Amino acid sequence: MSIRPKKLGEAELEIMQVLWDAEGPVTSSHILNEVKERRKWQLSTLMTSLSRLSDKGFVCCDRTTGSNLYAPRIQESEYKTGASRRFLEKLYDNSIQSMIATLYSNKAISSTEIEELKTFLEKLEEGQP
DSSP states (O other), X not given: OOOOOOOOOHHHHHXXXXXXXXXXXXXXXXXXXXXXXXXXXXXXXXXXXXXXXXXXXXXXXXXXTSSOEEEESSOHHHHHHHHHHHHHHHHHTTOHHHHHHHHHHTTSSOHHHHHHHHHHHXXXXXXXX
């Protein structure tokens, strides 16, 4: 089943990062513990966010074990690909060249990074990872 997920808010993205980094399904307590340095949430706040993520199609909850276990419904790479595409479309009229030119002209990336990017693209063209 192909899901076209909606955009994630900043806090939702933090929750998803915990789920993507986990070895398998995790409890809400695990998630709360992982985000406690950045978010001063009560469990109820996290549960509201998890419910919204479920409604958006990002998270599934297994209630068969006696404790709710949360897992991502989409892979991190799938989300990043879609988010990157939307970013390019909105800000740079779908032009990666325009994005790089803007970053370079505003000194957000260096000549060294441009050279690294060239090397990376050459390797991709040659079929190397």
